[in-house]
Amino acid sequence: MIEPRLSKQWFVRMGPLAVKADEAVKRGKIRFYPHRWTKVYLNWMENIRDWCISRQIWWGHRIPVYYCKQCLNNDKIRNPKSEIRNTRKQKPGTENRGIIVSKTKPEKCPECGSTEIEQDSDVLDTWFSSWLWPFATFGWPFEQPSAISHQPSAGEKEPKTVPNDDSSSEVLRDPAKGGNSRKQKAELKYFYPTNILVTAQEIIFFWVARMVMIGIEFMKDIPFRDVYIHGTVRDDTGTKMSKSLGNIIDPIEVINQFGSDALRFSIISITAQGQDVFLSPQKFEIGRNFANKLWNASRFVLMNLKEDAVKKDLCQFAGDPALSLADKWILSRLYQALGDFTRSIESHRINDAANRIYEFIWHEFCDWYLEIAKLSIDRQHTQIILCKVLEKSLRLLHPIMPFITEEIWQRLPREHGSDSIMITSWPHMQKEFISKKVDSEMGLLINVIQAIRNLRASWHIEHNKHVDVFIKAAKKTVHSVLSENAVYITKLARIGNLNISEKIEKPRHSAVAVIKDTEIFLPLAGIIDIDKEKKRLEDKLDGLLAELKIVEGKLRNKGFISKAPEDVVQKARDRKESIKAEVSSLRKNLSSL
Numbered sequence: 027m028i029e030p031r032l033s034k035q036w037f038v039r040m041g042p043l044a045v046k047a048d049e050a051v052k053r054g055k056i057r058f059y060p061h062r063w064t065k066v067y068l069n070w071m072e073n074i075r076d077w078c079i080s081r082q083i084w085w086g087h088r089i090p091v092y093y094c095k096q097c098l099n100n101d102k103i104r105n106p107k108s109e110i111r112n113t114r115k116q117k118p119g120t121e122n123r124g125i126i127v128s129k130t131k132p133e134k135c136p137e138c139g140s141t142e143i144e145q146d147s148d149v150l151d152t153w154f155s156s157w158l159w160p161f162a163t164f165g166w167p168f169e170q171p172s173a174i175s176h177q178p179s180a181g182e183k184e185p186k187t188v189p190n191d192d193s194s195s196e197v198l199r200d201p202a203k204g205g206n207s208r209k210q211k212a213e214l215k216y217f218y219p220t221n222i223l224v225t226a227q228e229i230i231f232f233w234v235a236r237m238v239m240i241g242i243e244f245m246k247d248i249p250f251r252d253v254y255i256h257g258t259v260r261d262d263t264g265t266k267m268s269k270s271l272g273n274i275i276d277p278i279e280v281i282n283q284f285g286s287d288a289l290r291f292s293i294i295s296i297t298a299q300g301q302d303v304f305l306s307p308q309k310f311e312i313g314r315n316f317a318n319k320l321w322n323a324s325r326f327v328l329m330n331l332k333e334d335a336v337k338k339d340l341c342q343f344a345g346d347p348a349l350s351l352a353d354k355w356i357l358s359r360l361y362q363a364l365g366d367f368t369r370s371i372e373s374h375r376i377n378d379a380a381n382r383i384y385e386f387i388w389h390e391f392c393d394w395y396l397e398i399a400k401l402s403i404d405r406q407h408t409q410i411i412l413c414k415v416l417e418k419s420l421r422l423l424h425p426i427m428p429f430i431t432e433e434i435w436q437r438l439p440r441e442h443g444s445d446s447i448m449i450t451s452w453p454h455m456q457k458e459f460i461s462k463k464v465d466s467e468m469g470l471l472i473n474v475i476q477a478i479r480n481l482r483a484s485w486h487i488e489h490n491k492h493v494d495v496f497i498k499a500a501k502k503t504v505h506s507v508l509s510e511n512a513v514y515i516t517k518l519a520r521i522g523n524l525n526i527s528e529k530i531e532k533p534r535h536s537a538v539a540v541i542k543d544t545e546i547f548l549p550l551a552g553i554i555d556i557d558k559e560k561k562r563l564e565d566k567l568d569g570l571l572a573e574l575k576i577v578e579g580k581l582r583n584k585g586f587i588s589k590a591p592e593d594v595v596q597k598a599r600d601r602k603e604s605i606k607a608e609v610s611s612l613r614k615n616l617s618s619l
């Protein structure tokens with residue numbers, strides 16, 4: 027039969043500690059990210075209770091309290107654990123006869139001289155050890171070497187340090203510890219308080235709050251300035267990942283399959299501040315594909331680089347009339363990415379930073395600048411910009427993808443003396459390169475090229491077939507931007523003859539795209555078999571219209587609406603909308619023929 031048994035415990039009086047810890051957050055010395063956790067923290071502080079720190083388990087730091095059998099036997103009325111709150115104020119032997127608080131085992135009872143002394147068999151609550159972490163890890167307390175350095179005699183359980191016990195006189199001085207302690211003191215000074223604590227919401231009280239309380243008590247300062255509370259990792263069905271449920275993903279397997287940078291990038295990019303992460307193995311493809319893209323782009327840059335060509339700094343380019351629109355644009359975009367990235371990191375929106383540099387490298391640098399650079403790869407300006415933009419992008423990406431960025435960076439020519447990307451400085455902002463005008467001009471060019479590519483795709487025009495294109499640019503500014511950069515349009519959209527004019531009539535049998543007040547015509551005669559294409563589109567249209575009739579019939583049927591499951595009804599509604607969109611685009615294409 028098992029029966030519960032009442033026993034005395036050691037407690038810490040928390041009220042006075044909580045007052046200061048409460049104040050540190052209220053006065054903004056410590057900030058929570060996301061902010062909503064501040065309330066949770068303050069709620070704990072304002073409803074604080076005394077803390078029972080003794081545990082009846084095997085493992086842990088043992089309670090540094092010793093009992094003299096002799097004294098206790100002489101005073102059997104009192105239980106040894108009954109007066110913890112008074113032990114510090116009163117001299118041993120008066121109120122607390124037989125109770126000795128000491129870092130190490132006393133040789134004899136200071137009161138009666140007996141050597142029959144026993145240590146309390148309880149250990150400290152694990153969080154009691156953990157709340158000392160911000161300073162205990164640096165060897166604190168330094169004045170007296172910790173009792174850990176005291177060699178326990180055979181069979182004796184090693185006593186552990188409990189701070190704030192100045193009464194102990196038996197502490198052994200270890201001369202070997204002196205030098206170490208000076209170094210550790212310097213480290214503590216450097217690292218305490220630290221910038222940021224990253225942890226989970228379920229230990230805001232158990233760990234975060236207690237570190238604040240004890241830090242203020244012993245170090246007279248907060249242990250950290252920012253507290254970043256991360257989300258919970260869940261599987262793609264939303265269930266919390268846990269070993270016992272067996273729904274975890276082993277990071278080692280992910281690393282073997284996708285690479286460690288891919289693991290790191292993928293998790294960071296999908297983890298928004300304050301939100302849970304829904305993780306499935308496919309998510310790691312984002313990081314792997316990005317790593318491959320970056321690697322291939324870097325290979326291209328390195329292969330085409332003449333090392334002498336790049337010994338020039340970007341700042342010499344400000345206002346250089348030899349810069350092309352694409353050159354100016356990629357520099358403008360780089361420095362905007364740098365600004366956004368830095369701001370995101372500083373406000374602990376790390377996923378935003380990851381996604382921003384991903385967008386820049388993939389969709390601006392690789393998709394556009396690299397393609398355009400291929401047209402003039404022997405030009406010195408092109409080589410310098412390719413190399414410098416890549417190098418600065420690597421520095422931004424490095425904290426998120428440390429291995430691949432170092433690997434590429436080591437292969438890049440560089441005039442500055444750093445041995446590793448890890449210790450290079452953060453790229454400095456050069457605002458003079460940021461230009462909204464350049465952005466919008468290049469944006470127009472990109473939209474036009476994209477529109478022509480889309481026309482080619484929707485008419486199934488073979489990839490290597492050159493087409494003629496007519497662009498009606500009603501606005502003078504648009505006309506001049508497109509004319510000046512016609513070579514980009516011609517090359518990137520595979521155009522034979524490009525005709526840009528303020529007045530153009532739509533040629534017969536033309537595919538049409540419209541960007542604001544600019545119209546793009548792609549004559550299809552000779553490119554596709556008009557009659558065959560017409561027949562194909564009409565057949566497809568007939569099929570869609572027939573299906574639309576069925577879906578609309580279903581949706582008019584009250585029985586279907588009321589009886590079918592909600593998601594089935596929604597699916598039918600969605601299908602109706604997508605058929606309608608397809609029908610209208612088919613009709614538009616048909617009218618071009």
Ligand SMILES: [Zn+2]
Nearest residue numbers: 094097135138
């Ligand atoms: Zn005694």
